[in-house]
Amino acid sequence: MLQIKNLYAYYGKIEALSGVTCHVRTGEIVTLIGANGAGKTTLLNSLCGLVRSRGNISFDGASIMHLAPEAVVACGISQAPEGRQIFAPLTVEENLELGAYLRFRQRQQQEIAVDLKKIYDLFPRLWERRLQAAGALSGGEQQMLAIGRALMAKPRLLLLDEPSLGLAPLMVDIIMDTVVRLRREGVTILMVEQNARTALGIADRGYVLETGRIILSGPAADLLNDRQVTRAYLGKDYREFTEGR
Template sequence: MLQIRNLTASYGPVTALAGVTLHVREGEIVALIGANGAGKTTLLNAIAGLVRREGEITFTGRSLMTVAPEELVSLGVALVPEGRQLFAPLSVADHLLLGAYCRHRRVPAREIAADRERIFQLFPRLQERLEQPAGTMSGGEQQMLAIARALMARPRLLLLDEPSLGLAPLVVEAIMTTLARLRKQGLTVLLVEQNARAALKIADRAYVLETGRIILSGAARDLLADRQVTRAYLGRDYKEFTDGR
């Protein structure tokens, strides 16, 4: 569904992506893991057209290289940016309407209303907080709203940037469970995460990014068991060093 070939991006003289090639098939959850500064966010921003990029990106056969950021969502690709990027003074209801911004006049209003109900089933908390300004909600609620806002555009591919950032483990688990549920409903997800363990648990396949290059890829289950990955990203060796104390 999403094909990326030899994608490069740089900030001035600093190379952030040095020829990344990856693909996401329809109906998959693909995780992209890596440490701080590996280029994970840059990769998503490059797909979204928010940074200058070179290479090849195609979505369902169509090139995204000339697509402006604000056109992307109409093609069926929605981005949940890093740090949620909610509009602090706007209410939950406003966010959901803004999520469906590009569908205005293209689909009947009742279809958007029905989508809103679907969202409330997924995130009942949002219905309780409908009129609350987004900036006053907890981190977990904000992340849910950020995902909900993106879902209101009815994307086929969801790009998620670090949804676990700054959240309690229980909340992270709830969000990951929701993503797994969404996949069952037919959504394709590209999940960028530093919390590798949480991401690999729900992902089908994963790529490991290091200093702008893919250094490892494979089935998520295999990567969870891979020694190199466990040492670098899952912190499992800690136990071995300290004899479990």
Template sequence: MLVVRNLRAGYGRIEALHGASLSVRRGEIVALVGANGAGKSTLLKAVAGLIVPWHGEILMEDRPIAGKKPPEIVAAGIGLVPEGRWLFPPMSVRDNLVLGAYLRLRRGDKEGVRQDLERVYELFPILAERKEQPAGSLSGGEQQMLAMARALMSRPKMLLLDEPSTGLAPLLVEKIFDIIVQLNAEGITFLLVEQNARAALTIASRGYVLETGRMVLQGRAQDLLDDQEVKRAYLGKDYREFAEGRA
């Protein structure tokens, strides 16, 4: 579904990705893990059209999308939930959600947007309760749900999630990851960027490890969880407790 080949990208004269490659098949949850500064967010930004790659290919359903503008990427079926959420704090929850359907509204799909508003309210009941409140008044976990719901309003085939667990309490992290699993079961494909490697790999089918702009390891998620180097560098001693808690 998504193929990234030999991607080089960066900012100014600083190269953050040095020929990174990965693939995501339809229906998968693929985890991309690594330390801060490894280039994970840069890769997502390149896929989403927020930065222009210096070199390499990005294909969505065999169509090249590298260098295209964000609205074209959204129209191709890719939604981004960025790190930091990028909400519009003074605007209401409902208005933030409607903005996620901007391209659809331009095409006149008002009824479809109305139906999808109801769908995301069912998926995230707290947003229905808070729909008239300013987005900036929500808690961190509620804002993360709003960011995910806003991305869903574009009816994506694939969601790119950038550090969805950042700043959240463990119970909220588990709730967010449960929602990811539910959405995946409903047919949405995920590329999940996470510093919380144990959480990401526990729900993923496959994973990649990115270090200083280069892919250094890839494989089945369970194999990566069992890999001694991955355990040492990214998982910590208590990763099994998280995994067993989800079993």
């Protein structure tokens, strides 16, 4: 579905990605892990047309390099960004409807109403709070809203940037269970996560980024058991636990 080849990205004169090559197959959950500043968010923003880049990005065999962000959304890619970036003064339902902005312009109101109900079925808490200001939601509820808003664009590829950031463990479990459910329902997912253990636990494959380069890749289960990954991202306790089993 997604093919990235030799991608470089820049903030001014600073090179944030250095020749990244990776891919996502239809129906997969693929995770990008790495330390802060490794380039994970930059990679997602490059896919969305938000960062100056060069190289090649193709989606379903067609290049999406240099497309405007709204054109990328129209192709079938949407993102739940890091930090959620909800519109705090607007209601929950207004935030969700904004996710379907391009579809409103295409006069898909009946389909949008059906999809809005699906989001409320996926996240019942959003239904309960649909008329409340989004800024009054808890962190976990705001993350649900950010994912729901991205889904309202009806993407075939969903980009998730740090969906577990700042959440309590129980809420992290709910969000990750939702990610797995979305994959079962036909949404392909590329997810950035600092919580490597959680991300690799639900992913099919993973890539490890370090200072703008991919240094490791493979099946998620293999990365979970890779000594370099456990040492750098999973911690000493996890390594000793797995080696002692």
